[in-house]
Amino acid sequence: MNQELVVEQSSIGDAIVLRPSGDIDMSRASSIRKAVAEAMRAQPARLIMDLSHVAYMDSSGLATLVEALQHAMRSKVKFILVGITPRVKSAFEITKLTGLFTIATTVEEATKA
Amino acid sequence: MNQELVVEQSSIGDAIVLRPSGDIDMSRASSIRKAVAEAMRAQPARLIMDLSHVAYMDSSGLATLVEALQHAMRSKVKFILVGITPRVKSAFEITKLTGLFTIATTVEEATKA
Amino acid sequence: MHRPFFRQRGRVRSGDFMEREPEISIRLFSDPQLLAPIRALMDAFAKGVGFSEKTRGLLTLALDEALANVIRHGYEERKEGLIWINFWRLREPGGIRVVLEDLGRSVDPALIQSRNLDDVRPGGLGVHIIKETMSESSWESRPGGGMRLTLVKWLSEEERQQSAQSQSENTRP
Amino acid sequence: MHRPFFRQRGRVRSGDFMEREPEISIRLFSDPQLLAPIRALMDAFAKGVGFSEKTRGLLTLALDEALANVIRHGYEERKEGLIWINFWRLREPGGIRVVLEDLGRSVDPALIQSRNLDDVRPGGLGVHIIKETMSESSWESRPGGGMRLTLVKWLSEEERQQSAQSQSENTRP
Ligand SMILES: Nc1ncnc2c1ncn2[C@@H]1O[C@H](COP(=O)(O)OP(=O)(O)O)[C@@H](O)[C@H]1O
Numbered sequence: 015m016n017q018e019l020v021v022e023q024s025s026i027g028d029a030i031v032l033r034p035s036g037d038i039d040m041s042r043a044s045s046i047r048k049a050v051a052e053a054m055r056a057q058p059a060r061l062i063m064d065l066s067h068v069a070y071m072d073s074s075g076l077a078t079l080v081e082a083l084q085h086a087m088r089s090k091v092k093f094i095l096v097g098i099t100p101r102v103k104s105a106f107e108i109t110k111l112t113g114l115f116t117i118a119t120t121v122e123e124a125t126k127a
Numbered sequence: 128m129n130q131e132l133v134v135e136q137s138s139i140g141d142a143i144v145l146r147p148s149g150d151i152d153m154s155r156a157s158s159i160r161k162a163v164a165e166a167m168r169a170q171p172a173r174l175i176m177d178l179s180h181v182a183y184m185d186s187s188g189l190a191t192l193v194e195a196l197q198h199a200m201r202s203k204v205k206f207i208l209v210g211i212t213p214r215v216k217s218a219f220e221i222t223k224l225t226g227l228f229t230i231a232t233t234v235e236e237a238t239k240a
Numbered sequence: 241m242h243r244p245f246f247r248q249r250g251r252v253r254s255g256d257f258m259e260r261e262p263e264i265s266i267r268l269f270s271d272p273q274l275l276a277p278i279r280a281l282m283d284a285f286a287k288g289v290g291f292s293e294k295t296r297g298l299l300t301l302a303l304d305e306a307l308a309n310v311i312r313h314g315y316e317e318r319k320e321g322l323i324w325i326n327f328w329r330l331r332e333p334g335g336i337r338v339v340l341e342d343l344g345r346s347v348d349p350a351l352i353q354s355r356n357l358d359d360v361r362p363g364g365l366g367v368h369i370i371k372e373t374m375s376e377s378s379w380e381s382r383p384g385g386g387m388r389l390t391l392v393k394w395l396s397e398e399e400r401q402q403s404a405q406s407q408s409e410n411t412r413p
Numbered sequence: 414m415h416r417p418f419f420r421q422r423g424r425v426r427s428g429d430f431m432e433r434e435p436e437i438s439i440r441l442f443s444d445p446q447l448l449a450p451i452r453a454l455m456d457a458f459a460k461g462v463g464f465s466e467k468t469r470g471l472l473t474l475a476l477d478e479a480l481a482n483v484i485r486h487g488y489e490e491r492k493e494g495l496i497w498i499n500f501w502r503l504r505e506p507g508g509i510r511v512v513l514e515d516l517g518r519s520v521d522p523a524l525i526q527s528r529n530l531d532d533v534r535p536g537g538l539g540v541h542i543i544k545e546t547m548s549e550s551s552w553e554s555r556p557g558g559g560m561r562l563t564l565v566k567w568l569s570e571e572e573r574q575q576s577a578q579s580q581s582e583n584t585r586p
């Protein structure tokens with residue numbers, strides 16, 4: 015049981031795109047936290063979190079996204095979520111977090127949001 | 128726990144198409160058996176089993192398909208499988224049943240097979 | 241250690257299953273790596289009872305949150321704690337009951353509360369998710385130490401009709 | 414009835430887990446409707462250990478066949494029989510061990526055989542699937558009645574490398 019979450023990182027213009035794949039739960043939220051911290055060190059203009067390969071997220075995952083948002087706001091980095099799948103959407107809705115985030119449909123759209 | 132397997136039945140020309148959806152295991156193989164028996168009573172020229180909505184099948188499911196094939200051969204009905212998903216394919220392969228069946232890629236193709 | 245499976249007898253309350261043994265009983269270690277298999281089982285169990293895809297997502301999430309709380313607060317992230325989960329199907333009008341038990345630190349159930357979501361900060365969402373999702377949720381401290389959490393979820397009217405329909409629809413064109 | 418979880422102690426053999434309690438222990442009724450949740454758990458458990466999608470499909474199938482045999486032959490399709498399943502992760506070189514126990518009719522393990530597949534007929538495929546899929550599979554009749562089936566599956570060389578890689582790859586571009 016050592017399947018850590020894989021988080022792909024890429025750049026598009028002045029944006030860094032993080033694309034985790036797999037379920038994000040208590041055992042793997044720290045991978046997101048690490049990936050965000052590393053991306054922030056590069057001081058991008060925007061940080062795009064592509065969640066299209068995440069079918070499931072629990073409150074540990076939501077917490078890391080709230081942290082990332084707060085970190086990004088302090089650092090004047092735009093933080094944008096992309097590709098939210100249905101179950102992850104439910105998790106945002108039930109915790110009333112949807113309104114807090116800038117959400118785009120595609121990575122393309124997020125680079126302009 | 129009463130989710131019986133749903134088996135949709137439709138006709139295309141002289142063919143009857145059966146499309147089960149859901150996992151086919153010991154608790155639900157009898158739904159396939161019933162659907163095949165009913166379709167055979169209509170004496171179609173061909174019986175097409177569309178498995179594209181079946182992500183999983185165990186040996187109870189395989190057994191009903193072998194029965195169906197034998198019934199069809201006795202009744203001079205062409206029996207064709209369509210849309211085999213990866214895990215169902217593995218089940219056919221490990222039991223060496225693949226060569227036994229006529230397999231088509233699409234229902235369209237099966238109506239001509 | 242194995243007792244919780246059997247102590248249920250004569251203690252269970254909700255619905256029609258007095259004295260009935262759970263359909264599935266699980267004992268696992270307080271290891272976050274085991275959350276994924278339990279979620280998968282929960283999802284399929286709830287599917288068999290007739291819950292919609294949307295409700296199953298929330299039920300899976302609620303159980304995950306309850307287990308994460310036992311691991312985090314009950315066992316303070318130690319991986320060798322034991323957790324028992326019992327699953328029942330409820331008939332008339334249809335639903336599930338899930339009971340979690342642990343031998344971890346036990347707290348006054350009155351202290352297990354959801355926080356005000358208007359105050360945006362990471363964490364503190366689990367209990368809210370559990371209460372919001374389930375028809376019933378209640379924490380007790382167990383006489384022998386640890387906590388017991390009882391979760392009940394009934395099918396919605398729509399899920400009930402869907403589920404009845406999928407039965408009669410069977411083999412129909 | 415609950416004993417099988419504990420009798421494992423000092424009896425288990427294969428690999429590195431002597432005396433170790435299973436990561437997950439399940440007790441369920443011999444009800445075919447419960448096969449789907451167990452398959453889902455097996456699939457996710459095997460995923461956590463690093464098995465490929467293809468192997469997980471076969472492992473899920475093999476466990477389903479083993480359970481179906483207990484229900485069909487051990488309990489003659491009665492739904493109120495008890496079945497215990499214990500799941501272990503194996504380290505070095507990585508794999509899983511699954512032990513099934515029941516209190517049903519017990520048969521001479523020598524009679525549990527796969528048939529010749531060239532003779533095409535429905536049925537008789539389960540034991541073949543189990544033996545073909547697993548690295549080890551062995552049936553015993555239990556001293557107290559019923560059967561015990563021990564299943565072991567090791568990661569392939571490729572799965573092992575993939576699994577090691579997915580760890581080091583983490584957060585890398
Ligand atoms: N199983 C448990 N054992 C002990 N305390 C718990 C348990 N579950 C919840 N709690 C308490 O309830 C509080 C709220 O839990 P939750 O909403 O999940 O947020 P978080 O776990 O992020 O603090 C926790 O901080 C903890 O004090």
Ligand SMILES: Nc1ncnc2c1ncn2[C@@H]1O[C@H](COP(=O)(O)OP(=O)(O)O)[C@@H](O)[C@H]1O
Binds near residue numbers: 539
């Ligand atoms: N758990 C079990 N208890 C008793 N007998 C069994 C068990 N599993 C398998 N068998 C025996 O092994 C035979 C072969 O099993 P299998 O290959 O699964 O085919 P099938 O179940 O279709 O007969 C069965 O017919 C039965 O006699």
